[in-house]
Amino acid sequence: MVKGGKTVSSPALQFKITPNANPLPEAERLKAFEHLGFGTLFSDHMALIRWSADRGWHSAEITARAPFSIDPASAVLHYAQEIFEGLKAYHAADGRTVLFRPEENARRFNASARRLAMPELPEQDFLAAVENLVRTDAKWIPDGEGSLYVRPFMFANEAFLGVRPAKEYIFCVICSAVGPYFKGGEKPITIWVSEGYTRAAIGGTGATKCGGNYAGSLVAQAEAYANGCDQVVFLDAAERRSVEELGGMNVFFVMTDGTIVTPPVAGTILPGITRKSLIQLAREDGMTVEERHYTFAEWQADAVSGKLKEAFACGTAAVVACIGAVKHNGGEFRIGDGQTGPVTTRLRTALVDIQRGKTADRHGWVRVIDGI
Numbered sequence: 001m002v003k004g005g006k007t008v009s010s011p012a013l014q015f016k017i018t019p020n021a022n023p024l025p026e027a028e029r030l031k032a033f034e035h036l037g038f039g040t041l042f043s044d045h046m047a048l049i050r051w052s053a054d055r056g057w058h059s060a061e062i063t064a065r066a067p068f069s070i071d072p073a074s075a076v077l078h079y080a081q082e083i084f085e086g087l088k089a090y091h092a093a094d095g096r097t098v099l100f101r102p103e104e105n106a107r108r109f110n111a112s113a114r115r116l117a118m119p120e121l122p123e124q125d126f127l128a129a130v131e132n133l134v135r136t137d138a139k140w141i142p143d144g145e146g147s148l149y150v151r152p153f154m155f156a157n158e159a160f161l162g163v164r165p166a167k168e169y170i171f172c173v174i175c176s177a178v179g180p181y182f183k184g185g186e187k188p189i190t191i192w193v194s195e196g197y198t199r200a201a202i203g204g205t206g207a208t209k210c211g212g213n214y215a216g217s218l219v220a221q222a223e224a225y226a227n228g229c230d231q232v233v234f235l236d237a238a239e240r241r242s243v244e245e246l247g248g249m250n251v252f253f254v255m256t257d258g259t260i261v262t263p264p265v266a267g268t269i270l271p272g273i274t275r276k277s278l279i280q281l282a283r284e285d286g287m288t289v290e291e292r293h294y295t296f297a298e299w300q301a302d303a304v305s306g307k308l309k310e311a312f313a314c315g316t317a318a319v320v321a322c323i324g325a326v327k328h329n330g331g332e333f334r335i336g337d338g339q340t341g342p343v344t345t346r347l348r349t350a351l352v353d354i355q356r357g358k359t360a361d362r363h364g365w366v367r368v369i370d371g372i
């Protein structure tokens with residue numbers, strides 16, 4: 001229930017499940033699994049929950065994935081009141097179907113909702129929507145290296161052109177069977193430093209997963225592609241000195257003495273769940289992790305002097321990707337020998353082994369979806 005814009009505890013929503021009458025035939029699905037990319041192959045169903053100012057959250061269902069019919073005046077089309085999340089479902093080594101820290105996604109979703117003046121969805125309902133959908137579309141989870149990328153999102157759906165928080169929203173979850181995020185698979189990536197465009201300012205929406213942050217980053221991402229790079233990295237908006245994050249990933253630097261440096265979550269970067277997990281794993285492994293500002297000038301100097309041994313980007317989609325080289329307006333430099341280093345490999349393996357159920361889940365990060 002929502003009272004005065006605040007969520008208070010409510011009984012869990014019951015989902016009405018209506019199977020898709022025309023699912024993709026199995027042969028076609030398995031054929032598509034042979035060439036998995038990222039974000040193009042969608043499962044048969046979606047989860048939906050509606051919100052209105054007078055009824056709160058209602059009409060929860062799992063239904064055939066289908067286009068929305070929305071009014072041309074729908075608020076999201078004009079003022080971009082939209083947020084989303086991203087997490088993955090895997091087949092674990094022992095055959096169970098698992099999610100990695102979905103409670104963190106539910107929490108971050110509500111942090112985004114608060115910042116975008118949208119209603120919070122009780123965590124239990126966020127998790128139930130994800131689990132019911134994954135259970136319904138379990139055959140869409142590829143075996144082997146692949147996974148099912150789960151995309152919860154919410155948008156303002158009131159037909160109204162005034163500028164104020166909308167009074168109607170749709171929460172939806174869709175799934176996509178995915179392989180590697182980068183075309184080159186696990187090859188080291190090259191990063192473009194955006195010196196002209198910034199991503200987020202203090203007091204803005206940088207710490208949230210709202211679509212607008214990504215719309216604003218696309219021109220810089222296009223600049224990265226035009227310069228032969230895989231991804232863009234942004235500097236802080238105030239001084240254009242400190243490294244912040246990539247368009248869709250957090251960034252880590254590994255020094256020769258084993259110290260790891262990563263920019264702090266102080267309002268302008270997304271508090272990544274992969275980032276948080278890797279920091280914990282590294283510290284438990286005896287490494288020193290400094291969450292501090294790291295300038296582009298330091299990055300260049302450390303790469304050239306050899307003080308910087310490895311750098312990597314991390315996020316749900318790509319997991320951990322080694323950064324082999326960096327390009328910018330003034331030139332380019334390599335990090336270490338340009339290949340994936342031992343610390344990057346160790347942390348990646350430690351994380352993936354937990355996610356895939358190959359090692360004990362000491363932290364309680366893995367959530368099993370029962371009934372599959």
Ligand SMILES: Cc1ncc(COP(=O)(O)O)c(C=O)c1O
Binds near residue numbers: 247249
């Ligand atoms: C801007 C940005 N930074 C960082 C991340 C990494 O976050 P997570 O590890 O929770 O996927 C993402 C991906 O969600 C992102 O979009």
